[in-house]
Amino acid sequence: MLQPEWxxxxxxxxIIGAAGALYLLGNGRIMGASGILGGLVDGSGMASASERLAFLAGLVALPAVAALIWGAPDTHLTGDWIVLIAAGLLVGIGTRLANGCTSGHGVCGISRFSMRGIVATVFYILAGGLSVMLFKHVLGVI
Amino acid sequence: MLRNLLAAAAGGLFGLGLMVSGMTDTTRVQGWLDVFGDWDPTLAFVMGGAILPMLIAWQVAERRQRSLIGTPIPARAEPRIGRNLVIGSVLFGAGWGLSGLCPGPAMAALSYNGAGGFVFIAAMAAGMLVAVPVKARLAAAA
Structure with a gap:
């Protein structure tokens, strides 16, 4: 019954949880992808710029090396740039307004029984479900 | 130096975990959100797997108070469920469903996502910049 993908x-x-544990216990930081990047983009996290850059360098580089060795997995990313730009803008604005995404609110927040993390996760999953229903089944654009 | 090494290691592990788990495959993420279509439960296994080590990490962190490099463990955020948390999470979820990408996987897959991956990240960064005045306006209106 258990599928290999599961x-x-x-x-x-x-492995993701181990990464979060390492960042928390090693550096005293919460592993939130949108916060680590966002602090560099808007300049609010410049005091810890090198730590953020090091994290992001590892995040991009290790999968790149793994893809070279074992081959890149299929991402099925849409080629529709309008969809990519609209989605990117929504994800960028949304995660910074909410102060977190799937990693910060989801993985790190839920595991700390943070009410903010749990509420955020409920809302982005609900919105994500509605978004797929709308854009896939109603409008048929994805 | 140790701080940056640990950050790079955490980022690398995070990226590897995202890749191994299948979370850089946008159809897998959208499949999880697609409760009215061919539902794919993989993401629940990923979340569950990631939360396990983090549960232990939070227990250790709150007992030790300090990280390995001596920085304090981040304080618990106020449990306030504000408007920004809800609006932001809804916007984020909409973009997540539309593209199948959230910030972590978008960066982990940057090396094998083609031009579209860069377009998404550029739009996301732009959205993060837009969030700054949006946040200020919401605060002024409150």
Whole structure:
């Protein structure tokens, strides 16, 4: 019954959690992708710029090396630039307004039983479900 | 130096975990949000797997108070569920569903996502900049 993708999901999830644990216990930081990047983009996190850059360098580089060795997985990313730009803008504005995304609110927030993290996760999952329903099943653009 | 090394290691592990788990595959993410279509439960396994090590990490962190490099463990955010948290999470979720990308996987897959991956990140960064005046306006209106 257990699909191989689910097992890979669990294994990958454990690695993600280990990364978050390392960043928390090693650096005293919450591993939130949107916050780490956003602080560099809007300049609010310049005091810890080198730490942020190091994190992002690892985040981009290790999958790149893994893709060279084992081959890149298929991402099925849309080629529609309008969709990409609209989605990117929404994700950028939304995560900074909410102060977190799937990693910060989801992984790190829920595991701390943070009410903000739990509420954020409920709302972005609901909105995500509605978005897929609207753009896939109603409008048929994705 | 140790701070940056740890950050790069955490970022690298995070990226590897996202790649292994299948979360850089946009159809897998959209499949999880697609409750009216062919629902894909993989993301739940990823979340569950990621939360497990983080549960332990938070226990250790709150007991030790300080990280390995001596920085304090981030204080718990106020449990206030503000308008920004809800509006931001809804916007983020809409973009997440539309593209199948959130900030972490978008960066992890940058090396194998083609031009579209860069377009998404550029739009996301622009959105993060737009969030600054939006936040100020929302605060002024409150």
């Amino acid at each position: 097992i890979m999901g669990l294994v990958g999830g454990l």
